[in-house]
Amino acid sequence: MSTCRQARAQLGRCLENHPPQAWLSEHLRRCPACAAELARLREEADRLYTAAAPLSLPDAERLWAGIAPRLPRRRSLYRLLLVPCAPAVLALLLWHARTPAPNQQVGHVSHPSPRAAWAPAPPHAPETPVPAAVPGEPRAPRSTTAAAGGAHRTATPRPSRRRQAPAVRSTPRAIARRPAPQSEPRAGRVALTARTTGEQESAVTLAPERHDGAAAPGLAPARVTESQSLPAEPVAAVVVAVLPSTSAHPATPGSGFSGSAGYPPPEPASIYPAVPGSSFLRAEMEDPVSGTTSHLTVTCETDESGRTRAVMIDYQVRPAAAREAAGET
Amino acid sequence: MMEMARAHPLDATALDPEVELVARARAGDRDAFEQLFRRHYRQVYAVACRVLPNATEAEDVVQDAFVRAYGALGGFRGEAAFSTWVCRIAINIALRRARRLRAQPASLTEVPEGGPAQEPADAADLECLVEQRAEAHAVRQAVSGLPDKHRVVIALRYFEGYSCDEIARLLGCSVGTVWSRLFHAHRKLRARLGSAGKEAP
Known part of the structure; x- marks a missing residue:
């Protein structure tokens, strides 16, 4: 039970095409339920990919016109x-x-x-x-x-x-x-x-x-x-x-972001x-x-x-x- | 999807024009900042659209994010790409707005969709196209109903094509957290789409 739970928490890694860890590969080979779960996740991922609709972008000039006056004059x-x-x-x-x-x-x-x-x-x-x-x-x-x-x-x-x-x-x-x-x-x-x-x-x-x-x-x-x-x-x-x-x-250390981000x-x-x-x-x-x-x-x-x-x-x-x-x- | 350039603090300015643009913008050069805006506003807008219910809100977020980024450039250390940094600012703003707009749950379908219109060749193609669109619409509706943290991860991963590593950087959490959220988001999504799987043994 706990192994299945641990394995399922790591299934996202498999969706990323990361090579699964040895214990996870072994578990997927032995546990048909988890293997089926991974297959379902992959199917859903495909559905999600196809559901992504391209966005129509707003006009850059219009957006910039709203930004430029708000920028501080001096830094x-x-x-x-x-x-x-x-x-x-x-x-x-x-x-x-x-x-x-x-x-x-x-x-x-x-x-x-x-x-x-x-x-x-x-x-x-x-x-x-x-x-x-x-x-x-x-x-x-x-x-x-x-x-x-x-x-x-x-x-x-x-x-x-x-x-x-x-x-x-x-x-x-x-x-x-x-x-x-x-x-x-x-x-x-x-x-x-x-x-x-x-x-x-x-x-x-x-x-x-x-x-x-x-x-x-x-x-x-x-x-x-x-x-x-x-x-x-x-x-x-x-x-x-x-x-x-x-x-x-x-600030998140090492993230490249300052506290004022x-x-x-x-x-x-x-x-x-x-x-x-x-x-x-x-x-x-x-x-x-x-x-x-x-x-x-x-x-x-x-x-x-x-x-x-x-x-x-x-x-x-x-x-x-x-x-x-x-x-x- | 867009491959984000990795800017390292030690990178030579001449090798990466973006580093130069950031340096110039940090020194107060508005033209350089405008160039940065034109390079990255699409990405920031797309991210904002995936979090917020409508295009107007997303545009506001893009503007706020760039204004705040300009003011905070002094604190940008260059350890992440500028685009990642701005997107993170935008996500923070968008999530805050989304919480404010909790009464009207985000619907990804309200965002204007673009792309070339497909002309079906015959009736069968037309039927197939309608079916595909209906399913895509249902999936997007189901994603819209997810909690913020799950919706953002799903949208960034599948609609915007970010890797889990990139999502972790954007959200300021660990990759493991992203994997976990992704998994739970999938489960909730499956339940919403009416295809719940078997329980784990």
């Missing part, structure tokens, strides 16, 4: 550093996507991008006051200089809300000591692409265990120091894009120039619905020869309750 040439982000961030990004940003730095004109929320000022640009968040209006870009690496910027007065907020230290030691924020499970990822001065592709794998969706409650700061994971040349810019979550469909493409990337040795990418976002504030900081460490020594990525989510406790409204 990154470089591999991605992937950092998960919280649902609140995605909610905010979606909110921004529905709200056109007139002063958007990079991106589509026709498709307001969620990247507008991630647009910090360039490292040498003077800071601009941050207006209060008004639902329905885009937020202005903001940059911060309170932490490490901000010496090159001009300090300017900030709104009172910012002055009352505790400084977020992003030095390597501070990042290493900081506990992981206990935020809700993540629903998506922010893709960071390292662009080097020599335009070399940097083969970077940034803490892949962080891409486990709801398994981890929050995102701890990441510090990448493995030499094989770092670009040989200084990081000149970082490209930020938003990817949907792939936790429900992880089958998912919507990221928005065209925003490019932020890097200042090695400083926190060159600092962005803060506020979710108008939940009141959650998110901070993203990227720091590159280089040695005297200009070689990248480490890349640190810090992502913090502050719930509305914490802001209220700090006196922010």
Whole structure:
């Protein structure tokens, strides 16, 4: 009985014209029922082959006309550093996507991008006051200089809300000591692409265990120091894009498909120039619905020869309750 | 059926124009991506048609699949053929849509059929042709009623001519799983077509 069951589970192999295994050949020779089953399968296969009707293809021009406008305008040439982000961030990004940003730095004109929320000022640009968040209006870009690496910027007065907020230290030691924020499970990822001065592709794998969706409650700061994971040349810019979550469909090892296969493409990337040795990418976002504030900081460490020594990525989510406790409204 | 080119990451670009097209598309060259689309849209459309109930849905899937493929090209490592990769994206999208359309079960017969019309020579030929078409229609109806996982395997294997190895790559499962699904699909199909075989001893 069990042999017949095992044999029948392998009959598909015979339909493929694969040579049957020795035990299967022997079983088929001895068991007329299984041999008859194989014969029936072959008959059915023939019926199925003949039932296949040729399809009439749609017009390629028409199909392409529907595809071309939906393609992102620009793509990154470089591999991605992937950092998960919280649902609140995605909610905010979606909110921004529905709200056109007139002063958007990079991106589509026709498709307001969620990247507008991630647009910090360039490292040498003077800071601009941050207006209060008004639902329905885009937020202005903001940059911060309170932490490490901000010496090159001009300090300017900030709104009172910012002055009352505790400084977020992003030095390597501070990042290493900081506990992981206990935020809700993540629903998506922010893709960071390292662009080097020599335009070399940097083969970077940034803490892949962080891409486990709801398994981890929050995102701890990441510090990448493995030499094989770092670009040989200084990081000149970082490209930020938003990817949907792939936790429900992880990549199949060895299949040739990445984790993002089958998912919507990221928005065209925003490019932020890097200042090695400083926190060159600092962005803060506020979710108008939940009141959650998110901070993203990227720091590159280089040695005297200009070689990248480490890349640190810090992502913090502050719930509305914490802001209220700090006196922010 | 279409023989899929195997692209290996170490293949020289000059030896395989598709590798070059993929590289150019990855760098943002839309013309290269359009060429890739024109090469493979038939295959993707055929796969989508076998999963979804009608041609309009299948066309939507083709468009979605190529748009998503363009965005995800950075993650395409070239270990599988581009066509396999896009088809897998299309299958994922199509299966998701099929689940949404569960209320209206997929019918492979709704997909527009092409091919040259056969002119019967005489009445006997006409009778034979009608009989063949009726049987083909019945078989396709029976396949339409199978569960998704069985229907897809049968359609890819017999209607599209993929090998079990290729189906395994497209569905992201093992060849053994494909063989097993194929076997169970055959049994269900036989029951539906009213030719149930003898039970195993």
